[in-house]
Amino acid sequence: MALLVADKVGVWRGAGPGRRQVVRDVSLQVASGELFGLLGPNGAGKTSLLSVLSGLEVPGSGEVWLEGKPLAQTHPGRVGLAPQDLAFYGNLTGRENLEFAGQLYGLAGATLRDRVERLLASVGLADSAGRLANTYSGGMQRRLNMALALVSDPAILFLDEPTVGVDPHSRNLLFEQIRDWNSGGLTIVYISHYMEEVRELCPRIAIMDHGQVVACDRVETLLARExxxxxxxxxxxxxxxxxxxxxxxxxxxxxxxxxxxxxxxxxxxxxxxxxxxxxxxxxxxxxxxxxxxxxxxxxxxxxxxxxx
Amino acid sequence: MNEPVRFERLLSALWSKEWRLLIRDSRSLLLLVLLPLVFILVLGVLLGEGFGRKADDRIRVSVVDLDPSDSQGFDGKSWGYWVREDLRQTSDIVLEILPDLETAERLVASHRRAAVMVIGPDFSQKIQACSFLSDGINPFVRDGVAMDRVGVRVIKDPRQIATAGVMEQVAQVSLLRVVLPYMIGKAFERLSDPDFIDILAKNVNLPVPPALKIVLRKDVITLSELLAMASAGNEDLERSLRAKAGAGVQKSISTQFSRYNLLGKTWATLTRSQATGGATEADYIDEGGRGLFNRGAARYQLLVPSYTVLFSFLLVMLVGSLVVAERRQGTWQRLRLAPLSPGLLLVGKGLPVLAISVVQGILLLLAGKLVFGMRWGPEGMPMAWQVAQLLPVVLCVSLAATGLALLAATMARTELQVALYGALPALVLSLLGGCVLPTELFPESSRWIANCTPQGWALLAYRELLDPDPASTPSMATVGQGCLALLGFAGVFLAGAWWNLRRLWRAGASA
Structure with a gap:
């Protein structure tokens, strides 16, 4: 069953004569529990599509459905987003960042504490949870960024270029973590312009160029064409x-x-x-x-x- | 998890996050409190008395009157009083009465006064002794009154010789106007004095009429002999005749010099003239302060509120940079994904800013009191009442400053724009509002500009409460007017900030 459905989604940017379409009638489906890759060069429209799929932006045309409901009608916490830019407060500790994010989704008390500690442990930040986030290494910051996206216990997690600025060791740790989450049943959409990363992680991918999905299939199927x-x-x-x-x-x-x-x-x-x-x-x-x-x-x- | 999140929980989460971020930006916070203190301190040390008032071109005559008020003088008042009264009636000067000699010496030694006229404790006694008679004190010399002979001295600042010289001349003239009529009056009174008539009678030689020469056997007779003959040995009659002679002389002289009242003893009665103008009189208030920081100087009553208001509005820098950083980072996207609304976000961001601003205002006023010795209200007003009057003003100023900070923060996309949309307007408004230069120093025609700025209204309220005159009673109507205007500005700013934030919220990823 498809967890996420995008139907002829179009996104426009700018106004007046400069208005241009950056996502053109994109349709795709992501199944529940899938680790789906969205691949494309810089400027292909991946981040604009992500804005629509995650609910940050209403599409100019088309519709997005999550768990069988229009995305706008689903609870905000059902979508987790780890944006490309590090989305946490450097002057808060790792724990404080997670607590704040949890509070925004109504978590409190023991539930909040348990969720935060579990996430800190899962991304390997339990020992440094009391440090200000701006003192973390690049890899730790990326892990915190991902943990923050999970604090609301989402149905689907969008990871936008999660390995930017990360050394190979940390990247492997991230990959392990992503695979763990996915094997636990979490649906993940992995967005990147690094094709080897996408190939390594995602059994099925969509390739975007100039705002369009030019291919969407299993990786083996796509490779077999060439x-x-x-x-x-x-x-x-x-x-x-x-x-x-x-x-x-x-x-x-x-x-x-x-x-x-x-x-x-x-x-x-x-x-x-x-x-x-x-x-x-x-x-x-x-x-x-x-x-x-x-x-x-x-x-x-x-x-x-x-x-x- | 899928239940709607309660408003107060969201607000509490936003509050605690924003509060932590604000207070952890320790450098900015220090600047918000330390920088104004440095400004206040430097200006407080460098600026002289009278800061905030238009310069007075009239000469200031400072006087210390050590002559006891119960000294024997004229008309039941000491002669020191009459000198002060004379100066008080002198046009185009500012008469300043200093409380004691120590203050006078300190002011001159510190070059804050060019000269001070000191009326000594024996002044009345010496004036009483002044006389044209040989046994009295002759107070006159070539230059006027020999001050040392009447117990007066002028303490002069050697660095301000010219001003001191002018002041000494004013003192000279005043002394002359007091001493001379008194001596003339006293001398004129002597015309009816028996001793004087005796001297006169002995010295007036009258020719004896021929018919009486045989009887008197002399050609010349003195007035004294004539009066003795007229009284025929009756001593009472002779005294009476002598008094009549004295009165006659007095009347003759008075008639001869009818434009003057030679018995007057004061300049006004002697010259039969009234003062046409008068000095502006000011009791001395120690506006200069004491110690290294000039603690207690009156200028702190202006400097502290001015820089408190100025730096309240510079909060825009801190808030703007935090909001801009959020918009540029992914945290903005995270907030937009959360079940928040622009209004809630504005309140969540605004409340900690307001708290910081109120704390900043209170800290600066507290430092003003503890470090710079300023007053929080008129002398004699209970401290609790002073605080109760100041707090609403602090709150209203903070509300307006928070509003402006949020408005600028929601307009700016970069730190440079924070400076352009926030700090620069805040500084210009502070300048126009009178934070840097008191509005008293503005041209009359430009003062209305201050009323167009929140800073102007803030200073109006603060200065009403913190008047340099310790006896001044603040007008609550004026304070209330200032607070209402500030609330109006706050409302406009916050509405603008909300409108901007709502637009950004809807603009999505392109914001």
């Missing part, structure tokens, strides 16, 4: 018709390495070895490079994803 690369160091000649039979497109031979372009190179590689050796050609080494999201994006839009 050709990867297969390279083999051969001893002897392979049959001339072999590449054609396997759907390989020759890219050339260099220093004994033959290269082909193909769909799903990891699936084809064992077949290539088997058939080559049957024909008396020994494959001494083999390398595969599957298609990546960059290629997917390039294939869909004709533009590079501008990954940074």
């Amino acid at each position: 050709r990867g690369t297969l390279r083999a160091l051969l001893e002897g000649e392979i049959a001339a018709d072999l590449p054609g039979r396997l759907g390989l497109i020759p890219l050339g031979i260099q220093d004994g390495w033959a290269s082909w372009s193909c769909h799903e190179p990891d699936r084809i590689a064992p077949e290539l070895v088997r058939l080559a050796e049957q024909a008396g050609c020994r494959v001494r080494r083999l390398e595969t490079r599957p298609a990546d999201l960059q290629q997917v994006f390039l294939g869909l839009t004709g533009n590079a994803l501008r990954d940074e």
Whole structure:
């Protein structure tokens, strides 16, 4: 069942002659318990779409539904948002930030304390909860930012570029945390322009460009559309018709390495070895490079994803 | 969790968050309290007396009268009184009566007075002894009255010789107007004195008529002999005749010099003239203060409220930067996702600001009292009543300042805009309202501008309560007028802030 439904959502910015549409008739669905990725280059309209999906902004056109109800009619606490900008008060401690956020959603007393302590523990900030947030490291600040989005016990959590300015170690910790929350049943929409992050975390993604969703599917399905690369160091000649039979497109031979372009190179590689050796050609080494999201994006839009 | 959150809980959450953020910005808070104190201190030390009043071009004659009021003088009053009275009737001067010699010496030593005329404790006694007779004190010298001979001295500041010289001349003239008529009157009285008639009678030689020469056997006879002959040995009659002779002489002289009343003993009666003007008289009030900080100086009654008001409105810097920071960060989005309304957010942000402003006002007034020795009201008014009068003004000023701070904060998108929309207008309004330069120093035609600013009304109320004159009774109508105007400004500012905030709230992510 779809938890979140966006139906032909349009968002406009500016006024008068400068008014422009930044999100164009976007429709998508996010299932309950899903970890969904929203990928696109800077300026693609991801954050504008996020504003509408999270309820920060009413769409100029179209509708957004959450848990079967129009988003405007759902309780504000059902949506958790960890914006790209760090959304906490630097001059409050981590605990005070969480307490304030909880109080805004009506939590009080023991319930509030329990929720705050549980969240602090879950993001690894229990020991530093009494420190002012502006003394936290970049990773700790990101974790606090995410914890704040969860204080209202939301049905869906939007994470907007959660790894900006975070070192690799902290990023891995964040990923573990996101996976934990998701495995606990929390629906998460992960927004980023880092395609490898999205690929690593999200089984299903939507790719945006110029305000439109240009693709929305499972990652494997999207990758299967594009050709990867297969390279083999051969001893002897392979049959001339072999590449054609396997759907390989020759890219050339260099220093004994033959290269082909193909769909799903990891699936084809064992077949290539088997058939080559049957024909008396020994494959001494083999390398595969599957298609990546960059290629997917390039294939869909004709533009590079501008990954940074 | 899905129940609507109660209003008071949301307000309490916002209050505690904003309060913590405000009080943890310790540098800004220190500036809000310390900076005005520094301004007040520096100006309090540097500025002279009379700050806040238009400069008086008239010469100030300061007098200490040590002559006891029960001394024998004229018309039941001491001669010191008559000198003061003469100065009081002198046009175009300001007469200042100092309480004691110590004050006089201190004021001159500290260059706050160019000179002080000291009427000594034996002044009446010495004036009584002044006479044209050889056995009396002759007070006159080439320059006028020899002050030392009548127990008067002028303490002069060597750095202000010219002003002191002018003041000494005023004192000279005044003494002359007191001493000379008295001596003339006293001398004229002597014309009927038996001793004088005796001297006169012995010295007036009259020719003896020829018919009497045989009887008297002399050609010349003195008036004294003539009166003795006329009284035929009757002593009472002779005394009576001598008195008549004296009265005759007096009357003759009076008739001869009819424009003057030679018996007058005062300048007015002697010259048969009345003073056409008079001095402005001021009892000395120690406006200069004491000690390193000039504690108790009258100018603190102006400086403390002025800078309290000025810095109340500079709260806009602190509030503006916090609100701008919130709008620029994700916390603004978080607030918008929460079950809040613009009105509730405004109240939640405004209340802690108001509290900070009230605390700031109270602290500055408290420092004014404890550090600078200012009064919180007229002398003699109970402290509780003084506080009860001041607190509503503090609250009204804080409300207006909070309103302006929130209005500017909701208009600005950047810290620079906070300065442009908040601090700059606050400073200009403070300037126009009289916080920097008292409105008394404005041209008459420009004073109305102060009434267009909340600062002007705030100062009107404060200064009514904190009048430098310790005897002044504040007009509650004026204070109430100031408070009402401040509440009006607060209402307009808060309405503007609410309208702005509502617009931002609706504008969504693009705000």
